[in-house]
Amino acid sequence: MTEWWRWGFESLAVTGVLFFLGMLAGLGLSFIACRETWQDVCRNQPGARLFAVTLLLALLLRLAWIAYAQPEPVSDYSEYWQLGQRIAAGDWTYSSIDKHPGIILLVAACFKCFGSPWSIWTMNLLLSALCMALTYRIGLLMAGPWVALAAAVLMAFQPQLIAYSALFASELPTLFFYLLLTWFAVRSRQTDASSLGWVALGVALYTAVLTRSTSLLFLGLVPVTCLIFRYGNLRQELKRSAAFVVTACLLLSTWLYHQHLLTGKWQLFWGGEIWLVSTTHYETQGRLVNPWSVPGLKEKIRERTKELTGPQNRMAALAVMKEWAIPIIQQDPVHYLSEGRTRLRHILWTTSETGIRDTQAGSTALLRWPEKAVTRLAEVSKQLWRVTLILALTGLALLAWRRQEKNARAGMLLIGMFLAIWTTFHYVMAVASDRWAVQIIPYAVLFAGYSLVECFALLGTFFKRMPNASVNTSQA
Numbered sequence: 419m420t421e422w423w424r425w426g427f428e429s430l431a432v433t434g435v436l437f438f439l440g441m442l443a444g445l446g447l448s449f450i451a452c453r454e455t456w457q458d459v460c461r462n463q464p465g466a467r468l469f470a471v472t473l474l475l476a477l478l479l480r481l482a483w484i485a486y487a488q489p490e491p492v493s494d495y496s497e498y499w500q501l502g503q504r505i506a507a508g509d510w511t512y513s514s515i516d517k518h519p520g521i522i523l524l525v526a527a528c529f530k531c532f533g534s535p536w537s538i539w540t541m542n543l544l545l546s547a548l549c550m551a552l553t554y555r556i557g558l559l560m561a562g563p564w565v566a567l568a569a570a571v572l573m574a575f576q577p578q579l580i581a582y583s584a585l586f587a588s589e590l591p592t593l594f595f596y597l598l599l600t601w602f603a604v605r606s607r608q609t610d611a612s613s614l615g616w617v618a619l620g621v622a623l624y625t626a627v628l629t630r631s632t633s634l635l636f637l638g639l640v641p642v643t644c645l646i647f648r649y650g651n652l653r654q655e656l657k658r659s660a661a662f663v664v665t666a667c668l669l670l671s672t673w674l675y676h677q678h679l680l681t682g683k684w685q686l687f688w689g690g691e692i693w694l695v696s697t698t699h700y701e702t703q704g705r706l707v708n709p710w711s712v713p714g715l716k717e718k719i720r721e722r723t724k725e726l727t728g729p730q731n732r733m734a735a736l737a738v739m740k741e742w743a744i745p746i747i748q749q750d751p752v753h754y755l756s757e758g759r760t761r762l763r764h765i766l767w768t769t770s771e772t773g774i775r776d777t778q779a780g781s782t783a784l785l786r787w788p789e790k791a792v793t794r795l796a797e798v799s800k801q802l803w804r805v806t807l808i809l810a811l812t813g814l815a816l817l818a819w820r821r822q823e824k825n826a827r828a829g830m831l832l833i834g835m836f837l838a839i840w841t842t843f844h845y846v847m848a849v850a851s852d853r854w855a856v857q858i859i860p861y862a863v864l865f866a867g868y869s870l871v872e873c874f875a876l877l878g879t880f881f882k883r884m885p886n887a888s889v890n891t892s893q894a
Contacts, residue, residue: 428679429510437523440625443618448548451555465563476574480583484539487584489780495586506530520629521588542583545590552597553860559604560829568867577799581773589856595626599636604829607647616658620665631687647828680729758845765855771796772853810862813869833861
């Protein structure tokens with residue numbers, strides 16, 4: 419009995435069962451948003467039918483991209499595919515300490531059910547549709563139908579999101595859970611949500627954390643937002659928040675125990691430490707050098723890990739990296755933070771083409787394209803993202819300046835706190851992968867949609883006043 423218990427937690431058996439329970443909870447909650455949107459379409463609410471058309475066009479565009487590219491999994495995606503196939507075949511052992519198991523379990527489930535890459539792509543299409551529906555509902559709650567429609571249109575034609583629909587990546591599941599948690603928190607400021615709904619949200623958060631550990635932020639952000647902008651009395655709000663937090667913590671304790679069995683330490687994830695040391699650079703002869711290029715470091719890691727296997731091997735390698743990296747950071751923290759600022763600017767402004775390049779790397783059809791054509795497509799993606807980001811900053815400023823209803827203020831508080839922590843994390847950790855910028859696209863398009871609607875409203879007011887001005891001039 420003890421051996422079975424240990425195997426269940428040390429492998430992904432217990433984790434997998436709880437993960438899919440959370441996935442079902444998330445899909446069930448998102449069905450409420452889909453049902454409300456369908457009701458709006460049937461009642462011909464402003465913007466609802468246009469959103470339905472936008473959603474259909476977005477799915478057709480993604481389907482055409484997938485059917486044309488059909489990329490083979492490469493790099494990290496290849497590892498997800500291989501691990502997923504292994505789990506689907508019945509081998510639940512899992513010893514990685516720096517990769518989230520969520521996408522691997524999703525790949526395993528899709529492969530087990532259908533046995534082809536199209537099962538993953540179909541899941542990506544479903545998640546894309548749900549992400550757009552949730553973005554639309556959040557925009558509707560915060561700022562009205564036209565802002566929601568504008569956000570949906572911007573999201574439908576973001577090249578990064580279209581590209582990721584063809585990849586075996588964790589980006590779309592992550593976006594789905596981010597938006598689900600945000601939508602539920604904002605919606606609960608207007609409509610009473612039962613304790614059962616909050617328990618289901620807690621189960622969904624467990625799955626979200628296993629998909630991307632930054633989802634753990636919502637464990638604190640959602641209750642804080644709900645307690646500040648209460649729907650009912652304080653006691654009721656505390657009860658709902660407690661149901662959410664306790665459920666999520668109980669489920670996360672099972673993953674914590676899994677990590678303890680593997681590493682001997684009580685720590686949920688090791689990705690942050692790995693990023694910290696692997697992105698630390700040292701300066702030599704006026705040039706920044708990646709730590710993996712440091713003379714003697716690889717040899718030292720090889721010597722320390724030669725008799726170790728599995729997670730213990732990875733832990734020993736990480737220890738060597740920390741021994742080298744942390745003193746460098748302590749000696750010149752200003753230089754390290756300035757490097758973080760440079761990389762954050764790189765994420766938000768300079769790059770937005772990883773999805774396109776990763777798709778090209780595994781796609782026979784795209785590899786036949788001239789490099790100039792792929793570069794041009796990547797440049798279009800970059801410029802569109804820059805315009806969206808500028809509009810988003812403008813819309814955020816307008817929303818903050820104008821007095822809003824409780825729904826909008828609750829949404830702004832939740833999204834604002836998340837973006838502030840997200841920015842600080844990437845600044846301090848100096849993480850430079852532009853894949854991480856995909857996480858903020860839905861929030862950016864929400865604020866950009868508000869900015870666009872306000873701009874059109876100002877233009878409409880201006881043109882309405884012009885005839886009156888010309889009449890007054892002629893009379894004079």
